[in-house]
Amino acid sequence: MQTGIYAQQLDLFQLFQPKNTINCITKFTFVDLFSGIGGFRIPLEELGGICLGYSEINKEAIKVYRQNFIHNINEEADLGDITNLHQLPFMTDIIVGGVPCQPWSIAGKMQGLQDPRGQLWLDVFRIVKLNQPKAFIFENVKGLTEPRNRESLAYILKNLTSSGYVVKHQVLNSYDFGLPQDRDRIFIVGIRNDIDNCWGFSFPQKINKRPKLYDLIPGVEKSNLLKKKFPPEVLFTDGKIPASRGRFQKIDELNDFFTFADIRDGHTTIHSWELIETNHREKLICQTILKNRRKKIYGEKDGNPLGFEILQCLIPRLEIEEINTLVEKQILCFIEGKGYEFVNSKISSGIKGICKIFLPHADAIGTLTATGTRDYVATISIECEAPDLYKQKFIRQIYNQNKYKPLTAQDYARLQGFPENFQIAENETTAKHQLGNAVSVPVVYHLANALLKIIL
Incomplete structure (x- = not known):
């Protein structure tokens, strides 16, 4: 025995x-x-x-x-x-x-x-x-x-x-x-x-x-939300499904997690300019940099700083004061001899120490590592009728209300x-x-x- x-x-x-x-x-x-x-x-x-x-x-x-x-x-x-x-x-x-x-x-x-x-x-x-x-x-x-x-x-x-x-x-x-x-x-x-x-x-x-995550992680809401289906063209505005999507990202469903990154985009990607007060013009400048920084005409790297002259060509009537305001808000930074880049320019660093926040009803969290993760779990679940409102609801009800928790070592053990x-x-x-x-x-x-x- x-x-x-x-x-x-x-x-x-x-x-x-x-x-x-x-x-x-x-x-x-x-x-x-x-x-x-x-x-x-x-x-x-x-x-x-x-x-x-x-x-x-x-x-x-x-x-x-x-x-x-x-x-x-x-x-x-x-x-x-x-x-x-x-x-x-x-x-x-x-x-x-x-x-x-x-x-x-x-x-x-x-x-x-x-x-x-x-x-x-x-x-x-x-x-x-x-x-x-x-x-x-x-x-x-x-x-x-x-x-x-x-x-x-x-x-x-x-x-x-x-x-x-x-x-x-x-x-x-x-x-x-x-x-x-x-x-x-x-x-x-x-x-x-x-x-x-x-x-x-x-x-x-x-x-x-x-x-689900809520079955193993204590202190989070258990829910029985039915996932709504959407045509892929509704979830992917440019009509292209990213090749990098994982097995838990369905092409006709909203993601069960939100990624914090300024250098990628998606219906559940949170950008720094969405977490602080920015006007429509400032958001436009950030989105323009996001869409162009990886283009080969601006450099061979997977993401290149863009000079002010380039930005003037991309954004009508752009003034240097507008860029300086985004620098003051710590969204952009200037790299000497190269141009402007996002302060949060590494996927692995996330934004303010957060890479992802998973909803409690998510099927799976990402791989746990020895070096630790910057992944969190929301303490409540949300559902949304329209994809364009999903992100806003998350920021308003979960992020702004601090309704998320880091994974503890005991959570690691359970997972x-x-x-x-x-x-x-x-x-x-x-x-x-x-x-x-x-x-x-x-x-x-x-x-x-x-x-x-x-x-x-």
Whole structure:
């Protein structure tokens, strides 16, 4: 029988468990590499696994891991730094781990196998080859699958295969396994090629649970709003549907979130000149700069400062005093030798520290990261008959009334599928960093459940 903090059924897993799950009395063993705070361990223990040892070098992560799982210092092996690991002092059924993702992440420097953290895959290869577990599961960012990293992924798969494994990989999204978070991650699964039906593994199918943000985040309004449909030409005034739209942006529905950015546009994009008092003429100047700053005739960059002479050609009867007023209002700034640009010229910075505000009834929030997000959740929901009034209603009823809240570390835990009784780090920033780095618990649960059917 399981003991300790996870002795009782974890409440969140009521959302995640399939009816044909492996019986929890079935026992298997696993080793937790790059263990972090235990995102792999929670679901594997729920499926009946026993952890024989863990490897982690971050002291703060180890502290949280031990607080939640290690109740007796002699209970299992602290394997230490993976670079020092070779033959393990025991045999194990499964090896798992979230290999550091920064080398392939857009949030990192994208140096791939040239990054020392990318070279930790060499340690993974060595440990798998020496210890020959029945199977392994490794997780990484979706960036590893992108064209620029094609050779690196092929190299990883080749090395794991040559160690005697049937290796498969697939990108899985946390939303498809019951979490309102749009989080893509690649999972690499290997089964030792001397195991019966080693080719029979298939990645788990999406589950039917679709909780909204308000189901997991406390302190926000629960609503049952019916989304109204609009012809795409009503939502996109220039008749063009942006190629960058994500899976949660329907072409015939209003977005469930508002983006704060001066250098992009859209029916739910909030600009700085809409948040302070500006007249029609000032708005026209800003919109003109917005529409022209990315045109190649003004420069090769994805957004170029525009000189006053250029602006005079674009805006009839433009006076320098009008530009100076927008500079005084901190909407525009002057870049010496180049021209005028928006003060808020980075999507990642948002406006006044806000990148997005999601409505409580949104299907999913953006990917949680170790560096934190500038995303917020509104505490009330709104609906609107007409798209052109939707933004105004949001500013009036939500933004101006401060009816939105930042995500807490505990919210991060819930959005990653960690159980309510999991003890996160006391420091809010540290906890967010750890949870943003963690694997989504229910994704591993369903993936491991499918794997166990083959190897047990």
